[in-house]
Amino acid sequence: MSVYAARLGLSRGWREFRQSLTSAQDLFWYVFLAGAFLVVLLFQRDSTVKGTSISLALSVLPGILGLMVALGGLQGAASALAVEREDGTLLRAKAVPNGIIGYLTGRIVSVSLGSLLSLVIVLVPGLFLLPGLAGTGLTGWLTFLWVVVLGLLATLPYGAIIGSLARSPQTVLGLVMLPVMGVTAISGIFYPSYALPGWVQGVAQVFPIYWLGLGMRSAFLPDSAVTAEIGDSWHRAATFGVLGIWALVGLGIAPLVLGRMARKESGSTMNARRRRALQRLT
Amino acid sequence: MNVGERRRGVESPVIDVRGLRMRYGTVDVLDGVEFSAQRGEVLVLLGPNGAGKTTTVEILEGFRTRSAGEVSVLGVDPAHGDECWRARVGVVLQSWRDHGRWRVCDLLHDLGRYYTPYSTPGRRRPLGVEELIETVGLGRQATQRISSLSGGQRRRLDVAIGIVGRPEMLFLDEPTAGFDPEARRDFHDVVHRLSDLEDTTILLTTHDLDEAEKLADRILILAGGRIVADGSADRLARQVAGKAEVRWSRGGEHYVHSADDATRFVRELFAQYGTEIGDLEVRRASLEDTYMAMVHRYERPADLMGAGR
Numbered sequence: 001m002s003v004y005a006a007r008l009g010l011s012r013g014w015r016e017f018r019q020s021l022t023s024a025q026d027l028f029w030y031v032f033l034a035g036a037f038l039v040v041l042l043f044q045r046d047s048t049v050k051g052t053s054i055s056l057a058l059s060v061l062p063g064i065l066g067l068m069v070a071l072g073g074l075q076g077a078a079s080a081l082a083v084e085r086e087d088g089t090l091l092r093a094k095a096v097p098n099g100i101i102g103y104l105t106g107r108i109v110s111v112s113l114g115s116l117l118s119l120v121i122v123l124v125p126g127l128f129l130l131p132g133l134a135g136t137g138l139t140g141w142l143t144f145l146w147v148v149v150l151g152l153l154a155t156l157p158y159g160a161i162i163g164s165l166a167r168s169p170q171t172v173l174g175l176v177m178l179p180v181m182g183v184t185a186i187s188g189i190f191y192p193s194y195a196l197p198g199w200v201q202g203v204a205q206v207f208p209i210y211w212l213g214l215g216m217r218s219a220f221l222p223d224s225a226v227t228a229e230i231g232d233s234w235h236r237a238a239t240f241g242v243l244g245i246w247a248l249v250g251l252g253i254a255p256l257v258l259g260r261m262a263r264k265e266s267g268s269t270m271n272a273r274r275r276r277a278l279q280r281l282t
Numbered sequence: 283m284n285v286g287e288r289r290r291g292v293e294s295p296v297i298d299v300r301g302l303r304m305r306y307g308t309v310d311v312l313d314g315v316e317f318s319a320q321r322g323e324v325l326v327l328l329g330p331n332g333a334g335k336t337t338t339v340e341i342l343e344g345f346r347t348r349s350a351g352e353v354s355v356l357g358v359d360p361a362h363g364d365e366c367w368r369a370r371v372g373v374v375l376q377s378w379r380d381h382g383r384w385r386v387c388d389l390l391h392d393l394g395r396y397y398t399p400y401s402t403p404g405r406r407r408p409l410g411v412e413e414l415i416e417t418v419g420l421g422r423q424a425t426q427r428i429s430s431l432s433g434g435q436r437r438r439l440d441v442a443i444g445i446v447g448r449p450e451m452l453f454l455d456e457p458t459a460g461f462d463p464e465a466r467r468d469f470h471d472v473v474h475r476l477s478d479l480e481d482t483t484i485l486l487t488t489h490d491l492d493e494a495e496k497l498a499d500r501i502l503i504l505a506g507g508r509i510v511a512d513g514s515a516d517r518l519a520r521q522v523a524g525k526a527e528v529r530w531s532r533g534g535e536h537y538v539h540s541a542d543d544a545t546r547f548v549r550e551l552f553a554q555y556g557t558e559i560g561d562l563e564v565r566r567a568s569l570e571d572t573y574m575a576m577v578h579r580y581e582r583p584a585d586l587m588g589a590g591r
């Protein structure tokens with residue numbers, strides 16, 4: 001039965017993804033995000049990384065892609081859950097047999113597809129703007145794929161956890177963005193990590209964002225660029241390992257937290273939330 | 283109708299609540315609630331705000347954990363109801379803005395499919411989307427986005443979603459709040475149809491006493507954490523207020539008298555004044571009088587003792 005419900009969730013996720021493509025609000029967000037990063041890339045196009053022929057833009061793009069995966073997973077899942085807890089989507093799912101399984105599967109699918117779309121929106125113009133990117137071989141694209149999949153698995157469950165603990169959709173933004181910005185600053189996304197003190201590098205390496213950036217760089221940058229990395233290595237095994245551990249722990253904890261949250265949902269808790277939301281609006 | 287589903291026997295009630303307690307902090311909101319419902323019965327739960335109607339319904343829905351007492355819905359304790367039990371129970375929720383981007387027919391189709399594995403030969407699940415849309419009167423909105431529905435249309439959709447799995451037990455918490463008179467009448471038709479044709483047991487809460495009288499096979503009044511009255515509207519009226527109100531006019535003046543035996547009073551009235559009497563009106567205690575008396579009585583516990591319910 002739960003496999004059947006998960007299958008229904010797949011079609012639900014696909015439908016919601018398609019619906020987001022016809023929503024002006026969602027499209028604006030995709031375009032805005034991609035546009036902001038593309039502007040950064042355009043400004044950096046003509047300068048090169050010191051001592052190499054790699055353009056600065058090309059060296060930064062993979063980090064941006066990695067950050068987008070993390071943001072897509074965390075922010076996407078967290079805001080969806082917080083909003084849909086408030087508006088009653090979740091309670092509806094709960095009132096239907098195996099509905100929560102279908103709902104969560106649907107959300108995983110739609111958030112993942114949304115993240116993929118935002119990656120494509122940045123990657124496609126990047127292919128035209130940055131000649132170095134078009135030279136990426138099959139191995140590079142395969143690396144890109146597993147980093148994306150593992151990266152989503154390593155962030156999405158935590159987004160869902162934050163979304164189910166947050167009191168309102170408004171608090172979610174802060175709960176996600178503040179830690180993400182902090183971790184991003186030390187994770188070598190916009191400039192190489194080796195410039196940072198050793199202990200800061202160590203802290204950054206605990207979190208998925210550093211590894212997402214590193215994984216993406218290993219996929220798209222020529223091997224000569226490896227000298228800009230800590231220990232002059234792409235650390236592929238470690239990337240796989242750290243992201244994998246985050247994914248496993250998240251996938252282990254998230255169902256417990258989500259289950260606890262879903263059990264507490266009822267018509268009256270939702271009405272209380274609706275009253276609070278309407279107070280915010282007026 | 284269906285042998286398999288009746289294997290528990292007609293006597294075993296669909297809802298059975300014994301000594302239900304719910305405590306929030308140090309306050310007992312529910313303090314020994316007891317009632318039961320037979321298959322196909324329509325129960326209306328009345329009570330002042332804060333009496334615990336919603337709490338009671340949510341405990342029965344399996345959405346809230348009770349403090350104490352025994353509760354069984356369709357033979358299962360809702361606190362431990364599995365997905366198979368969930369498939370037999372319908373809940374009409376008050377939607378707000380969920381699924382705004384979905385079209386009416388798409389959402390009904392999607393949610394209906396979750397019930398397919400629980401279909402039985404005697405009870406085909408889910409209900410067809412077209413039939414469902416027809417039943418609640420959303421024919422013209424079938425392909426509209428849910429966000430474009432009016433408040434009343436949304437409530438119709440809520441009802442449709444609640445019955446998409448052809449529930450054997452249906453819960454509705456203030457289903458007609460915000461309905462216009464036509465929507466209200468349509469909704470009453472749906473309730474009658476469900477209980478008559480589908481043998482669905484229905485528990486609903488409302489503040490509309492007229493609605494309660496129209497729909498209920500049995501009315502329950504919840505006050506002071508207990509069920510203080512349980513019976514048909516008629517029976518409750520007789521139980522509470524033996525007096526009827528008699529109004530008449532004579533010689534251009536209007537009179538009102540409250541009589542224990544209205545028939546006898548009217549007979550004597552005519553014997554005395556004959557054709558002088560006009561505008562005769564005899565009004566039995568309405569459900570509203572009954573309700574007020576019951577709730578009031580609860581507020582003065584000494585009287586309640588005296589009444590010996």
